[in-house]
Amino acid sequence: MTLARTLSAGSNLSRRNFLVASAAAGGGLILGLALPFGRSEAAGSADFTPNAFIRIGSNGEVVLTMPYVEMGQGTYTAIPMLIAEELEMSLAQVRLEHAPPNEKLYANPLLGVQATGNSNAIRGAWKPLREAGATARTMLVAAAAQRWGVDQAACRAQNGEVIHEPTGRRASYGDLAAEASKMPVPESVSLKSPQDFTLIGTPAKRLDATAKVNGTAVYGIDARPAGVKIATLAQSPVFGGRVKSVDDTASTAVKGVQQIVRLDDAVAIVADHMGAAKKGLEALRIEWDDGPNAALGTEQVARQLEEATLKTGAVAQNVGDVEMAMANAATRLKARYEVPFLAHAALEPMNCTVHFRKEECEIWIGSQAVARVQAMAAQALGLPQDKVIVHNHLIGGGFGRRLEADGALRAVEIAKHVDGPVKVVWTREEDIQHDMYRPYWFDRLSAGLDGEGRPVAWSNRFAGSSVIARWLPPGFHDGLDLDSTEGAINLPYDLPNFHVEYVRVEPPGIPTAFWRSVGPSHNVFVTESFIDEMAAAARQDPVAFRRSLLSKSPRAKAVLDLAAEKAGWGEAVPKGRGRGVALQFVFGSYLAMVADVEVSEDGAVRVHRAVCAVDVGTAVNPDTVEAQVQGGVIFGTTAALYGEITLKNGRVEQANFDSYQMIRMNEAPTIEVHVVKSEEPPGGLGEAGTSLIVPAIANAVFAATGRRLRKMPIGTALAKQGN
Known part of the structure; x- marks a missing residue:
C-alpha cells in the first residue's frame, strides 16, 4: 500500500495545484510528470494517473x-528539460505520456484552456x-x-x-519514492539559479527524433484499432451548401467499398482501404445545392473590409494626440495594406479515427486542443464527456489548424453510421478547399514626420476576423482581443502620438481560424x-531610423x-538585389531579421x-530555438512568395x-540564427519567425527595385504594379 496525497487543481496551475497526489499501483511518488513515441498506448497502463x-x-x-502536444516544435524535449533540471536527472531518465483531456488539470495557465498554441507552451x-521538479527533489531528499x-x-x-555528503551513502529515487510520497509537501521551494543550470541552456538532442526516423512514432493518421475501416469524403464545395442528390451506382461497384454515408453537406465513402475509398469517391456523382454563398468572390470580401476601415472601430491603443500632431507634421504619409486568406496545408492531412458504440465513443486523433475535441464530440453525440475517450497523438503539422474540432466532428458524424471503428482521412483537395483560413485583413494607415524626419504621429485602423471571438468568447471584449491586435500595438518604438483601431468584420461564406502567427503575421x-x-x-537608412526610436527598448x-x-548591413550588394530589415516584439520575444x-x-x-x-529570454534548448526560427522563416517565406487563397463563385480556387x-528546397534561403544570451524568463518562438520574415522580404524588394509592396503574396503584388 502507498499513501496518496490529493491536491486540487484548477485552470490556474499554482505550484500546489501542479503537484498532484496519487500513487502508482506499484508504489511511488506522484507529483505530476512518457511520450508514446512507440506503438503502445501508455495511457492505458495500470499505473497511469x-x-x-x-x-x-x-x-x-x-x-x-x-x-x-508535439507537432514538430520541440516541446517534448524542452519541457522535460525543466523537470530534469530541477530533479537533478538526465533527460534520458524522463519518459513522457500524452495528457488525456482534462481542462481542470491540464489547462494552459496562460490560456485557461487545455491547448497548445500561441507560442506559449514553454512560457506556461x-x-x-x-x-x-524542485518539490519532488526536496521531498526525495527529505x-x-x-x-x-x-x-x-x-x-x-x-x-x-540522493547522496549523504559526509558518509557517501546513496539511495536512488526509485528506492525512495514510496517514502517520499509520505513526506509533507513543502510550502515553498528554491529553484536553481541560472548560473547553476546544467541542462537548461544546452543544445539537447530531440527525444522524438529516433522514433520519427525509424518509423515507430505514432501520429493521428497512424491509428489502426482492430477492424478499422477507411473513409474519405466530399464536402459541399461552397461553405454553407448542401447535398441535393447522390448517384452512388458506380461507387458501390468499386471493389473494397463497404458503404456510402450521406450527410446534409457531405458524402463519405467507407472502404477496406484508402485506395478503394478514393476510387469510390471519384466514381460518385453528387449534385450540390450551393446555398447563399454561391456567388461569393474574394473581391467582395476585400471590398467589405476596405469599406469597414472608413468607419470607426474599437480603440486598441491611444497615446497622445494624433490629430494635433498630424496637423503640425512637416511630412505626411498614407498607405493601405492587405493580406490574403491563407491555408495551413500541413503535411499530415486532416484525419480522425472514431469508434462509436452507442453508449460510448472512442477517438484517435492528433489535436492541439484535445479537451475541446472531447467536449464537442460529447455534445454532438448526446453523451457525458467521460463517455468520450480521446487518445491524442503526435501531429504532422498543426500551425493552428488542429486547434479546431471540425475534423473530429465530421468523423463522429460518419462513425454514427458505421459498425466498428472508421478512420476518416481527407484528401489534399478537401484539406485545402475546406480549411479554416488565416483571415483576410485590410489596413488604413497614416503617419507624420517632423522637420528632422522623426515620427510625430501614427494612426492605423484595420479590419478583419476575430478568431478569438469565436474560439474563446471570453477573450473578446469591448470589440477587441489580444490576438488580433498583437504586433499592431505596444510597439518597441518611441512614437509619441499613436492611435490604433480595430474593426471586427466576419466575411460570409468562408471560415477563419488560427494560423501560425495570426495577428502578428498580419500586423508585423x-x-x-x-x-x-x-x-x-x-x-534615412532603415536600420538607423529604427535604432533612433529604440531608446526605451534596449533588448530590441x-x-x-x-x-x-x-548580415553585413551597409555593405554593397549586386545589381538587382537588396537587403530589408524588420523588427518585432511579439509572443514575449524580441527578434530582428535581415533578408537578402x-x-x-x-x-x-x-x-x-x-x-x-x-x-x-532564457533559451531552454538553443537547438530548438534555432530550428523554430528556421521553420518559421520557411513557412513565412512560402506565404510571402506564394500564399493566397481566393474565392470564385463561392468556391476555393x-x-x-x-x-x-510551397517553397521548394532549391528556393530555400540560407538561414542564420544568432541567439542573445539572457536570464529573463522565456518568451515564445513557434510563430515569431513566420511573422517577421514577410516584411523583411518586402522591404528588401523595395531596396532592390524601389517598388513598395503593400499586399501579399509578392507575385500578385508585383503583377498588379506591372513588371
Missing part, C-alpha cells in the same frame, strides 16, 4: 504527463514545472534524510540519486513595412544591432539569405500543391 504530472515509480522512472510551463537519521542539509540530489508585415516607408520619407536595439552586424533578396528582370523574387537575431504552392 491522469491527475498527475510527475510520477516516480519504484523502478526510478520519472513519467511526465505532458499537457501540451516555465515556473510551475520547475517548481514541480525521505533520504529521515531514513538515515541525518540532517537534510547534509544531503543533495544528483543524477537520480504592416507595421514594419510602414516603418520602412517612414524611413524612406525621412531619407540589441537584436537589431546584432542582426545588422551579422534578388528580383529578376521578369519580377521573380528569390530570397537568398535570412539573418535573424533572437532574444527569447486552390486545390493542391500545384495551385497552393
Whole structure:
C-alpha cells in the first residue's frame, strides 16, 4: 500500500495545484510528470494517473504527463528539460505520456484552456514545472534524510540519486519514492539559479527524433484499432451548401467499398482501404445545392473590409494626440495594406479515427486542443464527456489548424453510421478547399514626420476576423482581443502620438481560424513595412531610423544591432538585389531579421539569405530555438512568395500543391540564427519567425527595385504594379 496525497487543481496551475497526489499501483511518488513515441498506448497502463504530472515509480522512472502536444516544435524535449533540471536527472531518465483531456488539470495557465498554441507552451510551463521538479527533489531528499537519521542539509540530489555528503551513502529515487510520497509537501521551494543550470541552456538532442526516423512514432493518421475501416469524403464545395442528390451506382461497384454515408453537406465513402475509398469517391456523382454563398468572390470580401476601415472601430491603443500632431507634421504619409486568406496545408492531412458504440465513443486523433475535441464530440453525440475517450497523438503539422474540432466532428458524424471503428482521412483537395483560413485583413494607415524626419504621429485602423471571438468568447471584449491586435500595438518604438483601431468584420461564406502567427503575421508585415516607408520619407537608412526610436527598448536595439552586424548591413550588394530589415516584439520575444533578396528582370523574387537575431529570454534548448526560427522563416517565406487563397463563385480556387504552392528546397534561403544570451524568463518562438520574415522580404524588394509592396503574396503584388 502507498499513501496518496490529493491536491486540487484548477485552470490556474499554482505550484500546489501542479503537484498532484496519487500513487502508482506499484508504489511511488506522484507529483505530476512518457511520450508514446512507440506503438503502445501508455495511457492505458495500470499505473497511469491522469491527475498527475510527475510520477516516480519504484523502478526510478520519472513519467511526465505532458499537457501540451508535439507537432514538430520541440516541446517534448524542452519541457522535460525543466523537470530534469530541477530533479537533478538526465533527460534520458524522463519518459513522457500524452495528457488525456482534462481542462481542470491540464489547462494552459496562460490560456485557461487545455491547448497548445500561441507560442506559449514553454512560457506556461516555465515556473510551475520547475517548481514541480524542485518539490519532488526536496521531498526525495527529505525521505533520504529521515531514513538515515541525518540532517537534510547534509544531503543533495544528483543524477537520480540522493547522496549523504559526509558518509557517501546513496539511495536512488526509485528506492525512495514510496517514502517520499509520505513526506509533507513543502510550502515553498528554491529553484536553481541560472548560473547553476546544467541542462537548461544546452543544445539537447530531440527525444522524438529516433522514433520519427525509424518509423515507430505514432501520429493521428497512424491509428489502426482492430477492424478499422477507411473513409474519405466530399464536402459541399461552397461553405454553407448542401447535398441535393447522390448517384452512388458506380461507387458501390468499386471493389473494397463497404458503404456510402450521406450527410446534409457531405458524402463519405467507407472502404477496406484508402485506395478503394478514393476510387469510390471519384466514381460518385453528387449534385450540390450551393446555398447563399454561391456567388461569393474574394473581391467582395476585400471590398467589405476596405469599406469597414472608413468607419470607426474599437480603440486598441491611444497615446497622445494624433490629430494635433498630424496637423503640425512637416511630412505626411498614407498607405493601405492587405493580406490574403491563407491555408495551413500541413503535411499530415486532416484525419480522425472514431469508434462509436452507442453508449460510448472512442477517438484517435492528433489535436492541439484535445479537451475541446472531447467536449464537442460529447455534445454532438448526446453523451457525458467521460463517455468520450480521446487518445491524442503526435501531429504532422498543426500551425493552428488542429486547434479546431471540425475534423473530429465530421468523423463522429460518419462513425454514427458505421459498425466498428472508421478512420476518416481527407484528401489534399478537401484539406485545402475546406480549411479554416488565416483571415483576410485590410489596413488604413497614416503617419507624420517632423522637420528632422522623426515620427510625430501614427494612426492605423484595420479590419478583419476575430478568431478569438469565436474560439474563446471570453477573450473578446469591448470589440477587441489580444490576438488580433498583437504586433499592431505596444510597439518597441518611441512614437509619441499613436492611435490604433480595430474593426471586427466576419466575411460570409468562408471560415477563419488560427494560423501560425495570426495577428502578428498580419500586423508585423504592416507595421514594419510602414516603418520602412517612414524611413524612406525621412531619407534615412532603415536600420538607423529604427535604432533612433529604440531608446526605451534596449533588448530590441540589441537584436537589431546584432542582426545588422551579422548580415553585413551597409555593405554593397549586386545589381538587382537588396537587403530589408524588420523588427518585432511579439509572443514575449524580441527578434530582428535581415533578408537578402534578388528580383529578376521578369519580377521573380528569390530570397537568398535570412539573418535573424533572437532574444527569447532564457533559451531552454538553443537547438530548438534555432530550428523554430528556421521553420518559421520557411513557412513565412512560402506565404510571402506564394500564399493566397481566393474565392470564385463561392468556391476555393486552390486545390493542391500545384495551385497552393510551397517553397521548394532549391528556393530555400540560407538561414542564420544568432541567439542573445539572457536570464529573463522565456518568451515564445513557434510563430515569431513566420511573422517577421514577410516584411523583411518586402522591404528588401523595395531596396532592390524601389517598388513598395503593400499586399501579399509578392507575385500578385508585383503583377498588379506591372513588371
